[in-house]
Amino acid sequence: MTLTLAIETSCDDTCAAVLDGERVLSNAIASQGVHDAYGGVVPELAARQHVEAIGPVLADALRTAQVDASDIERVAVTRGPGLVGSLLCGLQTAKAFAAPASLPLVPVDHMHGHLLSGRLADQQPPEDQPHLVLVASGGHTLLARANGPRLADIEILGRTLDDAAGEAIDKGARMLGLGYPGGPALQRLAADGDPAAYAFPRSQKVPGLDFSFSGLKTALLYVVRDLPEGELDARRADLAASYQAAVVATLVLRVKRAIASTGIEHVAIGGGVAASTALRASLAELGCGLSIPDRQYCTDNAAMIGIAALATDPVGYPEHLALDAYGTGQGPVR
Ligand SMILES: Nc1ncnc2c1ncn2[C@@H]1O[C@H](COP(=O)(O)OP(=O)(O)OP(=O)(O)O)[C@@H](O)[C@H]1O
Numbered sequence: 001m002t003l004t005l006a007i008e009t010s011c012d013d014t015c016a017a018v019l020d021g022e023r024v025l026s027n028a029i030a031s032q033g034v035h036d037a038y039g040g041v042v043p044e045l046a047a048r049q050h051v052e053a054i055g056p057v058l059a060d061a062l063r064t065a066q067v068d069a070s071d072i073e074r075v076a077v078t079r080g081p082g083l084v085g086s087l088l089c090g091l092q093t094a095k096a097f098a099a100p101a102s103l104p105l106v107p108v109d110h111m112h113g114h115l116l117s118g119r120l121a122d123q124q125p126p127e128d129q130p131h132l133v134l135v136a137s138g139g140h141t142l143l144a145r146a147n148g149p150r151l152a153d154i155e156i157l158g159r160t161l162d163d164a165a166g167e168a169i170d171k172g173a174r175m176l177g178l179g180y181p182g183g184p185a186l187q188r189l190a191a192d193g194d195p196a197a198y199a200f201p202r203s204q205k206v207p208g209l210d211f212s213f214s215g216l217k218t219a220l221l222y223v224v225r226d227l228p229e230g231e232l233d234a235r236r237a238d239l240a241a242s243y244q245a246a247v248v249a250t251l252v253l254r255v256k257r258a259i260a261s262t263g264i265e266h267v268a269i270g271g272g273v274a275a276s277t278a279l280r281a282s283l284a285e286l287g288c289g290l291s292i293p294d295r296q297y298c299t300d301n302a303a304m305i306g307i308a309a310l311a312t313d314p315v316g317y318p319e320h321l322a323l324d325a326y327g328t329g330q331g332p333v334r
């Protein structure tokens, strides 16, 4: 087996992992609390935080995996999409690690990582037949058919027409006075509320396998705006539960349609919203095969980058020194 060091710094989490083949030996993550006060990620601050955190996180990943830096046989790194300043920190670190030992470098697309996260679940997707993948993250919402593990084998069946699921969750949470990121806080608040209290739209009228969340977001905005003075506090848990239920129902409706239209009965999930307890429970009711990874592999992490690297062509040294990051638009999965 090949020992891979994987690095992921596309947004505001500094991540490094060590894998022996597909086996994850360590998965280190340093999250950046610095953005909480701004209600969203500040790109310049994120890049500076990565510069500070990447050394300790890398050392942590090697220590936990109980491997020496000299044992590493290749380096995988997220090349894009993401915040370019953040990506460059990871990419330069990966090159600096790989170059002295002339190690190959595997440039990985961040969404390829999220799409393959199901391989880190206890129940892996079937090797010999296609499966469906739902990725719901902060910047993307995709439904795909995976005919194999390489990016070229993955066919996008549907995507969001407006906001990503995570974006809708974060914006909704903000309207309810919760901090960033909104997902975990919304989930905690929703636990005390009634998911049927408000009938928020589930974009049933959007045909096929594409998603839309903008109507839902606007519906919450109007409900909050029209509440009698001082009523918001009493209604917040019900609003959170109903809003979360509508996001989950919007996602699951497309998964159901995809199962019906393709006949494929195994679904893998990835992306930060896949950490949602409500989504995981709702998918479990479908009765199909499921690959649901541990929550640490749903939000940004380097283990998924190491997994995607196994299905990506490496670039040798010194050619990999010329690799650049891409912010948006250049990745195979937009
Ligand atoms: N338990 C949860 N329930 C619902 N949403 C959650 C939960 N935990 C995290 N999220 C949401 O997941 C999103 C972050 O996911 P992720 O880290 O995969 O996104 P990203 O990397 O910023 O975006 P992308 O991968 O599209 O570039 C946030 O919107 C966050 O609110």
Ligand SMILES: [Mg+2]
Pocket (backbone or CB within 6 Å): 110, 114, 137, 138, 271, 272, 299, 300
């Ligand atoms: Mg992500």
